[in-house]
Amino acid sequence: MKLEVHGLNAWYGRAHILFDVHMRVARGEVVALLGRNGAGKSTTFASLVGLVPARRGDIVFDGHAVGAMKTHDVVRLGLGYVPEDRRIFTDLTVEENLEVGRQPPREGAPTWTPEMIYELFPNLASMRRRAGGHMSGGEQQMLTIARTLMGNPSLVLLDEPSEGLAPKIVEQMAHALIEMKRQGLTIIISEQNLHFARLISDRAYIIERGRVQFEGTLKELDANPEVRDAYLAV
Amino acid sequence: MDFLFVQFLNGLASASSLFLVASGLSIIFGVTRIVNFAHGAFYMLGAYIAYTLTQHLTGVVGFWTALLLAALIVAALGALIEMTLLRRIYDAPELFQLLATFGLTLMVEDLVVMIWGPMELLGPRAPGLEGAVPVFGQLFPAYDFVLIALGPVVLGGLWLLFKKTRWGVLVRAATQDRTMVSALGVNQSWLFTSVFALGIFLAALGGAVQIPREAVHHMMDLQIIVEVFVVVVIGGLGNVFGAFLAAVIISELNAFGILLFPKISLVLVFLVMAVVLVVRPHGLLGKAESDSRPAIGTAIEPFRRFGTRGRNAMVAVLLGLALVPLFAGNYLMSVGTELLIFALFAASLHLMMGVGGMVSFGHAAYFGLGAYGAGLLVKYLGAPMEAALVAGPVLAVAGAILFGWFCVRLSGVYLAMLTLAFAQIVWSIMFQWYDVTGGDNGILGIWPSRWASDPMVFYYVTLALCAACIYAIRRIVFSPFGYAVRGCRDSVMRAESIGIDRQRIQWLAFTLAGTFAGIAGTLYAYLKGSVFPDVVGIPTSVDGLVMVLLGGLQTVGGPIVGAAAYKALSIWMTSQIDFWKLVLGALIVVLVIAFPEGIAGFWQRRVSPLFRRSETEEEAIP
Numbered sequence: 001m002k003l004e005v006h007g008l009n010a011w012y013g014r015a016h017i018l019f020d021v022h023m024r025v026a027r028g029e030v031v032a033l034l035g036r037n038g039a040g041k042s043t044t045f046a047s048l049v050g051l052v053p054a055r056r057g058d059i060v061f062d063g064h065a066v067g068a069m070k071t072h073d074v075v076r077l078g079l080g081y082v083p084e085d086r087r088i089f090t091d092l093t094v095e096e097n098l099e100v101g102r103q104p105p106r107e108g109a110p111t112w113t114p115e116m117i118y119e120l121f122p123n124l125a126s127m128r129r130r131a132g133g134h135m136s137g138g139e140q141q142m143l144t145i146a147r148t149l150m151g152n153p154s155l156v157l158l159d160e161p162s163e164g165l166a167p168k169i170v171e172q173m174a175h176a177l178i179e180m181k182r183q184g185l186t187i188i189i190s191e192q193n194l195h196f197a198r199l200i201s202d203r204a205y206i207i208e209r210g211r212v213q214f215e216g217t218l219k220e221l222d223a224n225p226e227v228r229d230a231y232l233a234v
Numbered sequence: 235m236d237f238l239f240v241q242f243l244n245g246l247a248s249a250s251s252l253f254l255v256a257s258g259l260s261i262i263f264g265v266t267r268i269v270n271f272a273h274g275a276f277y278m279l280g281a282y283i284a285y286t287l288t289q290h291l292t293g294v295v296g297f298w299t300a301l302l303l304a305a306l307i308v309a310a311l312g313a314l315i316e317m318t319l320l321r322r323i324y325d326a327p328e329l330f331q332l333l334a335t336f337g338l339t340l341m342v343e344d345l346v347v348m349i350w351g352p353m354e355l356l357g358p359r360a361p362g363l364e365g366a367v368p369v370f371g372q373l374f375p376a377y378d379f380v381l382i383a384l385g386p387v388v389l390g391g392l393w394l395l396f397k398k399t400r401w402g403v404l405v406r407a408a409t410q411d412r413t414m415v416s417a418l419g420v421n422q423s424w425l426f427t428s429v430f431a432l433g434i435f436l437a438a439l440g441g442a443v444q445i446p447r448e449a450v451h452h453m454m455d456l457q458i459i460v461e462v463f464v465v466v467v468i469g470g471l472g473n474v475f476g477a478f479l480a481a482v483i484i485s486e487l488n489a490f491g492i493l494l495f496p497k498i499s500l501v502l503v504f505l506v507m508a509v510v511l512v513v514r515p516h517g518l519l520g521k522a523e524s525d526s527r528p529a530i531g532t533a534i535e536p537f538r539r540f541g542t543r544g545r546n547a548m549v550a551v552l553l554g555l556a557l558v559p560l561f562a563g564n565y566l567m568s569v570g571t572e573l574l575i576f577a578l579f580a581a582s583l584h585l586m587m588g589v590g591g592m593v594s595f596g597h598a599a600y601f602g603l604g605a606y607g608a609g610l611l612v613k614y615l616g617a618p619m620e621a622a623l624v625a626g627p628v629l630a631v632a633g634a635i636l637f638g639w640f641c642v643r644l645s646g647v648y649l650a651m652l653t654l655a656f657a658q659i660v661w662s663i664m665f666q667w668y669d670v671t672g673g674d675n676g677i678l679g680i681w682p683s684r685w686a687s688d689p690m691v692f693y694y695v696t697l698a699l700c701a702a703c704i705y706a707i708r709r710i711v712f713s714p715f716g717y718a719v720r721g722c723r724d725s726v727m728r729a730e731s732i733g734i735d736r737q738r739i740q741w742l743a744f745t746l747a748g749t750f751a752g753i754a755g756t757l758y759a760y761l762k763g764s765v766f767p768d769v770v771g772i773p774t775s776v777d778g779l780v781m782v783l784l785g786g787l788q789t790v791g792g793p794i795v796g797a798a799a800y801k802a803l804s805i806w807m808t809s810q811i812d813f814w815k816l817v818l819g820a821l822i823v824v825l826v827i828a829f830p831e832g833i834a835g836f837w838q839r840r841v842s843p844l845f846r847r848s849e850t851e852e853e854a855i856p
Binding site: 147 | 403410415419
């Protein structure tokens with residue numbers, strides 16, 4: 001297993017957000033984490049990389065127990081994280097944003113250079129010297145993904161990458177993700193609805209009120225429309 | 235004309251040191267969000283260590299090696315302090331780091347005296363640059379040309395460092411969003427330590443290069459820290475170019491201000507700062523702060539009203555205070571009176587900071603205006619105490635209305651710096667306007683009326699007034715107006731969107747806080763029988779901050795506890811211990827680490843629940 005999560009709980013202050021979340025992801029798999037706004041998807045991702053104030057549970061990544069590790073140590077093991085709110089560095093140029101993400105090559109993970117990144121996201125190639133703050137939302141979203149790829153991760157957590165993007169950009173995004181999958185990356189992608197996730201995912205977890213309510217293949221999900229209607233935005 | 239040009243060069247030479255120190259502070263603030271009060275102390279250490287090293291390393295090479303080595307030693311010390319102390323409190327509210335670094339400053343001030351003695355030390359001239367160069371018939375020190383060049387050279391070096399190295403890119407990224415930087419696999423701790431070390435290196439170098447120009451003494455730290463704050467704020471926090479520009483402006487102002495406006499030379503710098511901040515709220519080259527952290531005073535728990543038990547406890551405390559004169563002698567009673575006065579002062583500062591969310595680095599302004607209000611009334615009108623107690627604080631009210639109007643236009647650190655500027659303006663007026671305020675000699679003979687001249691009676695007068703004011707502050711906090719003030723503190727946008735006029739509300743809160751501080755100041759003048767510019771000085775403002783933070787921002791009663799604890803401690807220590815600053819500073823540092831929520835906050839969260847029956851079953855949080 002690439003990633004095994006067991007009994008994951010998370011808190012913000014006194015608010016208990018995640019309740020015994022579990023997840024198993026195999027090497028090379030693309031898994032969707034589905035759920036409505038506020039269901040706990042982002043908190044799950046943030047917990048995996050240690051960005052919540054308090055968490056408890058077993059997280060095993062590539063055989064390492066990372067449940068109590070500091071964020072940068074987890075990330076350096078090859079667990080890449082792309083946050084939902086496009087937190088690019090607006091004062092830095094595209095090139096500099098990529099530089100911040102750069103980490104040494106890693107065994108068992110594709111190695112990325114800026115040139116390869118620009119091939120994957122041709123939009124970025126034409127604006128290497130542009131400040132992050134002067135880019136459109138879609139370009140910023142691509143830059144966030146590109147920046148994480150520069151760390152040569154073997155698994156990428158993508159938090160709602162299609163959120164608020166124009167259909168044309170979403171299409172480009174999907175192409176890029178399919179290419180990432182083809183390179184052998186393991187991907188967990190969170191989405192509120194099935195449309196985008198369906199394009200690339202093999203399996204799905206549905207989370208609601210901080211608990212895993214469904215797990216299975218997309219086919220199984222399609223065979224259970226009542227599950228879809230109960231937990232997902234239409 | 236020739237003289238003016240030399241004066242201009244003089245200004246540039248001073249600007250270099252100022253820029254070095256200021257850029258260090260600016261870089262540290264940018265990444266770590268620490269307002270490093272100890273920056274002046276590191277500057278001073280740089281000068282002292284350079285002095286010692288130049289005694290042993292001589293010759294051209296030796297001299298410059300000594301300066302560089304001094305800066306490196308201090309930088310290593312800074313890194314050590316960052317790793318052992320500051321690293322523990324990065325997650326605490328911003329002001330706790332200010333408090334910790336203030337504690338450090340106190341410690342360094344005494345350590346320096348212990349090691350090098352209290353006398354001024356004259357460093358050697360720079361070998362080979364001892365002489366003066368004629369410039370338009372005027373003589374100008376050759377060494378100062380080196381200094382003039384040093385500023386731009388360092389600026390260029392910093393620019394290259396930040397633009398062309400990976401480390402620089404990481405630092406700039408962390409300035410904007412440090413969480414994201416660590417989510418990309420960068421070890422924040424290491425980055426913070428290196429940034430801190432670089433900032434301290436610059437401060438210490440700024441101090442070291444001063445030794446051929448000025449005598450080294452143990453007050454250098456406070457002297458420079460205020461100017462450095464001003465420079466950083468005028469230039470824009472976190473902006474190195476801004477710091478350079480501002481350092482030149484301030485140094486030239488100092489150089490020419492003394493010629494053109496000798497009467498207001500001290501005020502001039504702060505006037506310029508106030509004007510800059512009002513016109514450009516984020517400094518000349520600064521940008522709006524990205525709020526990566528909750529604003530100061532944002533309560534994790536809202537303020538709590540007293541229950542029956544709390545109210546009974548307060549009545550008991552009040553009764554206890556009323557009984558103090560039965561067993562206390564005159565000395566203890568005057569100490570008690572002072573504690574009461576500072577409790578009110580701290581409570582008024584808390585009204586502004588904890589309730590209003592407006593951090594003040596210059597609350598002494600209103601305390602001092604209240605004291606001078608009484609002093610001037612006595613001096614010029616021969617007013618009796620009863621009249622002065624009422625009319626004295628009016629000066630503070632007027633000051634708060636005027637300064638508050640400017641201050642509420644800003645927020646965060648900039649607001650804090652502007653309050654500092656106003657306090658320094660008041661201080662400069664009191665210090666420099668000799669004809670009216672008596673300057674350094676102060677105003678003497680402010681004694682209570684005959685009926686209140688007995689320390690016991692004056693104690694009761696103070697107790698009655700302070701208790702009434704503190705009660706009033708509590709009522710304000712829990713009034714609809716208090717809710718509006720706290721609403722503006724927690725979210726300006728949400729408050730404004732439900733129709734609250736933020737600026738008006740904050741202005742009123744600012745004025746009220748100033749008023750209560752003024753009342754405390756007036757009482758203080760009568761307690762001491764005199765007023766000196768010291769009451770408006772930075773130490774008074776810092777004392778207030780320490781009291782509030784020590785007591786805890788999160789509780790309404792905290793500042794009073796903090797005031798009593800801190801004032802009692804410092805009064806006792808100054809009389810009992812030779813190196814009281816060292817002990818007090820160390821104590822502050824320990825307290826900050828042990829009780830990041832303050833004494834009263836610690837009580838409320840940890841101790842008091844033990845006595846209460848658990849109201850709700852809460853889930854355990856790891």
